[in-house]
Every structure is written in C-alpha cells, then in structure tokens.
Amino acid sequence: MRYGSTKKILVTGGAGFLGSHLCERLLEQGHEVLCVDNFFTGARRNVAHLLDNSSFELMRHDVTHPLFVEVDEIYNLACPASPVHYQFDPVQTTKTSVHGAINMLGLAKRLKAKVLQASTSEVYGDPEVHPQPEEYWGRVNPVGFRSCYDEGKRCAETLFFDYYRQHKLAVKVVRIFNTYGPRMHPNDGRVVSNLIVQALKGEDITIYGDGSQTRAFCYVDDLIEAMMRMMATGPEVVGPINIGNPGEFSIRQLADLVIELTGTTSKIVSRPLPPDDPRQRRPDITRAKEVLGWEPSVPLREGLTKTVAYFQQLMRE
Template identity: 80%
Template sequence: MRYANTKKVLVTGGAGFLGSHLCEKILDQGHEVLCVDNFFTGTRRNIAHLIDNPRFEMMRHDITFPLYVEVDEIYNLACPASPVHYQFDPVQTTKTSVVGAINMLGLAKRVKAKVFQASTSEVYGDPEVHPQPEEYWGRVNPIGFRSCYDEGKRCAETLFFDYYRQHKLPIKVVRIFNTYGPRMHPNDGRVVSNFIVQALKGSDLTIYGDGSQTRSFCYVDDLIDGFLALMETGPEITGPINIGNPGEFTMLQLAELIIEMTNSSSKIVTRPLPPDDPRQRRPDISKAKALLGWEPTVPLRAGLSRTINYFDHYIRN
C-alpha cells in the first residue's frame, strides 16, 4: 500500500557508488524507489541488501533509451564518473550525459516530476579561480581525453536549465566534488580507492605528478544529505549548487595518511601527470550553507577509517 505522503522515486545509476547510498536513504524516509542501472559500473552487490525491501524495485535499463514509468521524483545519477570508466567508451559517456538527460527531462515533463541532475566539479575544468564558486564558468578543454565527461555534464546542465526556462520544469542541479566511502568501485582509478586498495595489498601507492595537486574529499553520507536537502527546497532554488567538503589536501598528504591508517609497508612512487588533470579543486559551499543549511560533518580521518574497513572486508571476501 502507498500512503498519501509516500513518493515513488526514480534513481538512475542506482546500483552505483552514490546511487546505492541514495536509494538506501530514500527508503529510510519511507518512500518507494525504482532503481535503474545498466550495470556498466554499478553492481548488484551494492544493492543486494535492498532487494528484499518491498518498497524497492530494480530495473536493468540504459537511459540513452527512453524510459516509460510513473514516478513523482527523478534523481539522474547515471554516468560513469571515473576517468578509467568514462574514457573506456567516450562516445557512450557523452550519450549517457546528453541523450540520457534529454530522456529523463522528457519523462519528468510527461509525469510532472521534480528532476535532479548529478553534475560535477569537472565542469570547472582546470580552474583559474580558487576555490570554485558556482558563478565561475570554468576552464575546460573541449577536445581532450576528459572532454566526453566534462563537456557531457556541461551540456546536461544546459538542457536542464533550458527545460526549466522553456517548460517551467522543476529542476535541481548539484555539482559534486570528490566523494569517497564504502561501495566505491575498487578498480575505478579514483585516488581514494586506488590508495586504499594499494596500501591494503602492500603495493606501491601511485602518485601522478609530484603529488602537490590538491583535492577536497567529501564523505558519501554528507553528500547524500546535501542531495536530499536540495530536493526538498522550493521551485525557486534550482542550483547549480556545489556539494563537497572544502577541506583541501595534496595527493602526497592523502597517500601518507592512508599508509599510516592501514599500517602498510607500501612505498610512494610517482608517474607522469595525465593530460588536463586539474592542479587544484576545492568547492566554495557558501550557497549550500545559505540555501540548504548544509555543510559536511564527517572529518577525513573518520571517513577514511570506514572506507578502509569496507575495502579490507571486500578484498578478503
């Protein structure tokens, strides 16, 4: 039975790292979840604990094809988000961001649903402004190896705001900064999962460049709370809004911390910096604080401890 205040919520990319945590939180709120994923990077393991929940439904589907369902809200998270995965099939990555956005926006328009777009800090490229506010237009190479993801997400934002202006569609756009936590893909090439897996296995930790480039790391629970806070706002708040942790660390600092926390004998080795790799990345979260009352609460060391425990269990099993 569905109660009057129960929503049917579609989460695309719902079997992925972020999507699975979002599905979990929405179910905890008492709503129904339709999880859609093509399992390119998502895994059944991420949602196995949700399958028996009567308010959870799983559908295998690629959002580059239209989807005909009846829902009240849509969270569009579908897209490979790490360079290893989005560069594997760059044309499909662009199609997922652009055609997928068109399909989700079309669905939202038909069923009159509020629709959420998971955008990215990659829209800022290799920034000349630091930290990055939402008003900054970015510095992106349109023809580089990362462009399929960067420009695909930028185009998706364009589509969302054109649907908002042209069709009065209620939209919410979040720009996600580096996020980590349990259920990250162990082979996705992202720095936190890379370092933890390497340290647990006693392998060398690979740093690209001299390790002085910086990132800001947000624990997944904080990020999902930011998603939900934005979705609950009125129609006048559309975003884009940065969601991330403004604490800034160099790659070298992160590697040393993970070696210490895992009590690993791993060494740090360097490799050439990949093309168009941003030198620094840190969110200005003033808007999130002012409009959503949101800011991250989980310190890096505490979040890493939970993530290390997850990967330690994952590797052993």
C-alpha cells in the same frame, strides 16, 4: 531529518556508489524507490541488501533509451564518473550524459515530476579561480581525453536549464566534488580507492607528479544528505549548487594518511601527471550553507577509516 511525504522515486545509476547510498536513505525515509542501472559501473551487490524490501525495485535499463514509468521525483545519477570508466567508451559516456538528460527531462515533463541532475565539479575543468564558486564558468578542454565527461555534464546542465526556462520544469542541479566511502569501485582509478587498494595489497602507492595537486574529499553520507536537501527545496531553488567538502588536502597528504590507517609497508612512487589533470579543486559551498543549511560533518580521517574497513572486507570475500 525527514523530507516530505511518501513518494515513488526514480534513481538512475542507482546501483552505483552514490546511487546505492541514495536508494538506502530514501527507503529509510519511507519512500518507494525504483533503482535503474545498466550495470556498466554499478553492481548488483551494492543494492543486494535492499532487494527484500517491498518498497524497492531494481530495473536493468540504459538511460540513453527512453524510459516509461510513473514516479514523483527523479534523481539522475547515471554516468560513469571515473576516468578509467568514462574513457573506456567516450562516445557512450557523452551519450549517457546528453541523451540520458534528454530522456529523464522528457519523462519529468510528461509526469510533471521534480528532477535532480547530479552534475560535477569537472564542469570547472582545470580552474583559474580557487575555490570554485557556482558563478565561475570553468576552463575546460573541449577536445581532450576528459572532454567526453566534462563537456557531457556541461551540456546536461544546459539542457536542464533550458527545460526549466522553456517548459517551466521543476529542475535541480548540484555539482558534486570528490566523494568517497564504502561501495566505491575498487578499480575505478579514483585517487581514494586507488591508494587504499594499493596499500592493502602491499603494492607501491602511485601518485602523479609530486603529489602537490589538491582535492577536497567529501564522505558519501554528507553528500547524500545535501542531495536530498536540494530535492526538498521549493521551485525557486534551481541551482547549480556546489556540494562537497571545502577541506583541501594534497594527494601526498592523502597518501600518507592511507599508509598510516592501513599500516602498510608500501612505498610511494611518482608517475607523470595525466593530461588536463586539475592542479587544484575545492568547492566554495557558501550557497549550500545559505540555501540548504548544509555543510559536511565527517572528517577525512573518520571517513577514510570506514572506507578502508569496507575495502578490507571486500578483499576478504
């Protein structure tokens, strides 16, 4: 499906896992793409296959500093999204969410451009409501180890809505739930990549607690489709809108499936639960179905098979 006429589109965090897939899709649609990344978690290899495309430009830049470019639309994806990375420098993580949002909103205001914020299910914290609808305000620890990311993203949403109300800016906010697929960082500490890498190396497979905590896993292609549909909506659609897969699996179920797909002889071992780790996480995607006409289509087994193949190739290189 094609979304609108040809545009010059800025993707911050464009060399990251999600950003690289988004850049690819936008180029397929015939758009010009400016990919901006500081390469803290993004990697040049994720977009190396796009560099020969005359409609693609790669720029090293940190969104905590102002950016002066001319574009029609902005997808703001810049921010480390895994605990290993966002806890490495928590102050910088908060700056990336907050200063990055301010800079991208300022750019959008100057250009009268449409701007989409890639927010997160982490704004719901360790939820008391299940599944999580957009109306739920969340249960977040403001002073914990995950707060730099959770509260940074919550503040970014506040800024987007204040720019919308105060400056009539065309903003879009999506809340992304667990997403997986090729180009995930092998050392990002996220559960899908963790389990696959451990299995392929023949190491013990680590789960936390008894593995009964649940997550909903969305394959990257489905997620990117939802983001592009959101950007293509009219000015009356602001969000926030949950995008993710409502299929709920326990971490233990995921580990068992990874063992099956990799054929590993690895054993599952249990470690203590980290602080503020949510017990349940599943999106209510009613709004996405109604407003975007979207729901995910890739089953977990199919998506994991593709993801395992990617990591197998990566480990052979």
